[in-house]
Amino acid sequence: MSVFAEAPEPDPEAAEAGRLLFAGPVAFLKGVVEMPALPPADRLEVCFAGRSNVGKSSLINALTGRKALARASNTPGRTQEINYFSLGEQRYLVDLPGYGFAEAPKAVVARWQELMRAYLAGRVTLRRAFLLVDARHGPKPVDEEIMTLLDRSAVTFQAVLTKADKPGASDLAAAVAATKATLAKHPAAFPEIIVTSSETGRGLATLRATVADLA
Ligand code: GTP
Ligand code: MG
Numbered sequence: 055m056s057v058f059a060e061a062p063e064p065d066p067e068a069a070e071a072g073r074l075l076f077a078g079p080v081a082f083l084k085g086v087v088e089m090p091a092l093p094p095a096d097r098l099e100v101c102f103a104g105r106s107n108v109g110k111s112s113l114i115n116a117l118t119g120r121k122a123l124a125r126a127s128n129t130p131g132r133t134q135e136i137n138y139f140s141l142g143e144q145r146y147l148v149d150l151p152g153y154g155f156a157e158a159p160k161a162v163v164a165r166w167q168e169l170m171r172a173y174l175a176g177r178v179t180l181r182r183a184f185l186l187v188d189a190r191h192g193p194k195p196v197d198e199e200i201m202t203l204l205d206r207s208a209v210t211f212q213a214v215l216t217k218a219d220k221p222g223a224s225d226l227a228a229a230v231a232a233t234k235a236t237l238a239k240h241p242a243a244f245p246e247i248i249v250t251s252s253e254t255g256r257g258l259a260t261l262r263a264t265v266a267d268l269a
Contacts, residue, residue: 058234061246064263072262078142080118085135087165089172093138095179099146100265102214103174103200104186106130106152109216109252113186114139114149116252117262124149131156134166136173145265148173148180154196174200175207181268182210182244184261189215189249190225192232198239205242212244213237214261219251 064072086092102110111124111133123139125132130152137149150173151166174183183204187193193201193213204211213233218226230247237243248264250257 058237058243058245058247060230061248061260061264064260068263068267069259072259072264072266075142075145075266076118076262079140080120080123080147081140082123083138083140083146085137086169087135088169089176092136092173092177093146095177097144097146097179098181098268099138099148099177099179100182100184100268101148101150101173101177101180102184102186103150103170103211104152104216105154105188105194105196106156107132108152108186108188110152110186111149112252113214113216113250113261114147116250116255116258117265118147129157130154131158131163134158134162136169141265145268146179147265150174153200154194171203174209175203180209182212182264184214184248185211186214186216187229187233189218189229189251190221192229193236198236201236201240201243205240208242210242210244211240212264213247214257215247215249217251217253218249218256219253 107130111126114124139147
């Protein structure tokens, strides 16, 4: 049996801590286009990484209940900077540019890809990377590449399936199984998978509680 499992529902206390954290102050801080411009590494941060269009920005909006905090769109390559949001006084949420296909000029895409990789490999206060995977498809080779980078940098990452409202039950189960099999190959993988939908709210309480629990 795999040690990887779907994260359980948070207990009421943990759920309430998550709810309170995300209902509190959240603000856009800055968009960063080069590593030296990162804010001072003075608090813990979590980031949302994943292929272009997987739903990173939408998930930040859904978690915070602010519809247009992070810019989301149907055009792959919408997020082109490392976007910092403050969550309360002690945490940053970080929205990353996607990897994989993007509708932008090649040289430009190469620049943010390099920045995104440098960030994932070298941000000392990055406490956990949420690695978003489309619930219709499961992990792709490019996701595995990023997982390997996180292994090498010893950054704990947690798989979050997105758009769980889209696949039918059997396709979703197949994507969960494929994700578990992939995670088993990666030492930096956190053992629980969170299944989410920014449309229906599925999994959001679990994810909020997870972020709140990081001390
Ligand atoms: P980049 O910034 O381009 O890398 O994309 P992203 O990962 O930030 O994706 P974004 O949040 O912009 O969402 C991409 C598209 O997927 C948008 O059209 C969203 O409305 C849609 N989407 C995101 N999350 C969900 C979801 O949970 N369910 C459904 N049905 N659609 C979603
Ligand atoms: Mg985005």
